[in-house]
Amino acid sequence: MNSTPKKTVFKNAAAIVTCDARDRVLRNADILIEGPQISAIGPDVDTRGADVINAANCFIYPGLINTHHHFFQMFVRNLLTVDYPNMQVLDWLNEIYPIFKRIDTDCVYYASLAAMADLLKHGCTTAFDHHYCFPSHTEIELVDQQFEAASQLGMRFHAGRGTNTLPMSQGSTVPDEMCETTDGFLADCERLIDTFHDSAPFSMGQIVVSPCQPINCFRETFVESLALARDKGVRLHTHLGEGENSAMEERWGMRTLAWCQDIDFVGEDVWYAHGWELTPAEYRVMAETGTGLSHCPAPAVLGGFTIIDMPAMQKSGMRLSLGVDGSATNDGSNPLDTLRMAFLMQCFHGKSRGGSPTPYEILKMATRGGADILGRQDLGCLEAGRAADLFMIQTDKMEYAGAVHDPANFLARVGVTGPVDLTMVNGRVVYRDGAFDGMDQAAMFAAAEKVCNRVIRRNNPAYGK
Numbered sequence: 001m002n003s004t005p006k007k008t009v010f011k012n013a014a015a016i017v018t019c020d021a022r023d024r025v026l027r028n029a030d031i032l033i034e035g036p037q038i039s040a041i042g043p044d045v046d047t048r049g050a051d052v053i054n055a056a057n058c059f060i061y062p063g064l065i066n067t068h069h070h071f072f073q074m075f076v077r078n079l080l081t082v083d084y085p086n087m088q089v090l091d092w093l094n095e096i097y098p099i100f101k102r103i104d105t106d107c108v109y110y111a112s113l114a115a116m117a118d119l120l121k122h123g124c125t126t127a128f129d130h131h132y133c134f135p136s137h138t139e140i141e142l143v144d145q146q147f148e149a150a151s152q153l154g155m156r157f158h159a160g161r162g163t164n165t166l167p168m169s170q171g172s173t174v175p176d177e178m179c180e181t182t183d184g185f186l187a188d189c190e191r192l193i194d195t196f197h198d199s200a201p202f203s204m205g206q207i208v209v210s211p212c213q214p215i216n217c218f219r220e221t222f223v224e225s226l227a228l229a230r231d232k233g234v235r236l237h238t239h240l241g242e243g244e245n246s247a248m249e250e251r252w253g254m255r256t257l258a259w260c261q262d263i264d265f266v267g268e269d270v271w272y273a274h275g276w277e278l279t280p281a282e283y284r285v286m287a288e289t290g291t292g293l294s295h296c297p298a299p300a301v302l303g304g305f306t307i308i309d310m311p312a313m314q315k316s317g318m319r320l321s322l323g324v325d326g327s328a329t330n331d332g333s334n335p336l337d338t339l340r341m342a343f344l345m346q347c348f349h350g351k352s353r354g355g356s357p358t359p360y361e362i363l364k365m366a367t368r369g370g371a372d373i374l375g376r377q378d379l380g381c382l383e384a385g386r387a388a389d390l391f392m393i394q395t396d397k398m399e400y401a402g403a404v405h406d407p408a409n410f411l412a413r414v415g416v417t418g419p420v421d422l423t424m425v426n427g428r429v430v431y432r433d434g435a436f437d438g439m440d441q442a443a444m445f446a447a448a449e450k451v452c453n454r455v456i457r458r459n460n461p462a463y464g465k
């Protein structure tokens with residue numbers, strides 16, 4: 001694997017699931033890529049002069065777009081002492097925040113590498129991360145470390161600069177060492193936007209102003225986030241409807257969505273994570289204002305929350321995308337697994353709710369839906385003019401015999417959740433046959449484990465050390 005070739009062709013793919021407006025699945029077709037974009041797709045592409053990737057017996061899909069994560073949580077995975085499924089939320093927070101408080105710059109860098117490696121290996125080409133952990137002992141340039149990791153792996157990266165500002169004495173659940181001032185937060189958002197935000201087509205980096213959640217922030221943090229984001233033309237994100245509504249009603253006399261609507265933290269440039277507590281009346285508010293929702297199946301199941309009513313949300317006109325969520329509430333960052341889980345969860349209520357979405361409809365949420373919510377007209381499907389972001393799965397393997405006749409529904413229906421065979425981002429093959437371009441995985445693993453031992457595991461009874 002080398003740097004971006006001038007022209008590359010995926011030759012003779014058994015199927016290309018385009019996820020385009022016509023839902024086309026092309027058989028025995030090629031994709032020609034020039035620079036960062038697809039220049040032609042179909043059965044009769046002129047492939048002269050192009051580097052050839054043999055796609056015989058392969059299915060090709062648009063790259064998955066993950067719209068909610070917390071990379072920094074990667075080093076607190078697989079800990080039964082912070083047992084999210086079996087703990088009350090407050091007890092769980094009391095266990096997890098003392099661990100979060102330990103993170104430092106190296107942790108953020110290596111945790112981001114680990115998270116993005118997991119995403120790329122499983123077909124994700126664009127990652128949004130919501131980073132809200134800025135302990136007072138560490139420097140402020142943590143999002144910069146994430147951009148460094150993204151660039152090393154070749155991932156398209158949208159960084160949510162998060163924060164919590166409300167001290168515990170005023171009702172927050174976040175330790176004071178992890179709280180920031182609204183002014184400090186906004187100044188860093190502005191610095192990050194000026195340094196990293198690129199709104200041009202095929203952009204590899206954008207900034208999203210993302211205060212963590214209304215219950216743990218001052219109102220002014222949200223009001224001023226909105227003013228900054230709209231002034232700079234960037235998007236907004238937060239958590240909503242994940243169990244906080246009764247506390248919001250107690251504090252503000254209104255539910256979280258009404259609180260957000262009251263300050264205009266709604267609109268086509270806004271999306272929320274979760275929405276487990278949304279009511280049908282609130283679906284209409286979301287739809288009318290164009291506000292998006294990132295559905296994260298794993299934390300909903302692990303935390304025992306309601307399974308969202310996707311058909312009713314779709315019927316109302318809500319914009320939906322998918323996220324794996326952070327590793328404190330989903331120990332894996334596998335978006336193919338998330339597709340599968342979202343599909344199975346919807347089937348659980350399918351008969352009583354008048355049907356569940358097809359696996360292909362859920363795939364479209366993870367591709368076109370994600371692109372729409374991030375405001376990326378250049379991503380989300382495979383057609384000429386769009387970015388060359390895709391993944392490929394070789395299907396002539398014993399385990400797929402009998403299952404390959406329907407490429408559009410193949411992934412979530414069959415449960416194809418293992419590493420893909422190839423991932424391309426912006427016209428560059430960044431992952432192929434188990435290897436990342438230009439990266440020594442064993443050396444990176446050793447370096448990351450060293451940081452985890454030094455910062456997180458040391459003197460920490462949760463790890464038995």
Ligand SMILES: [Zn+2]
Nearest residue numbers: 239273325326
């Ligand atoms: Zn989250």
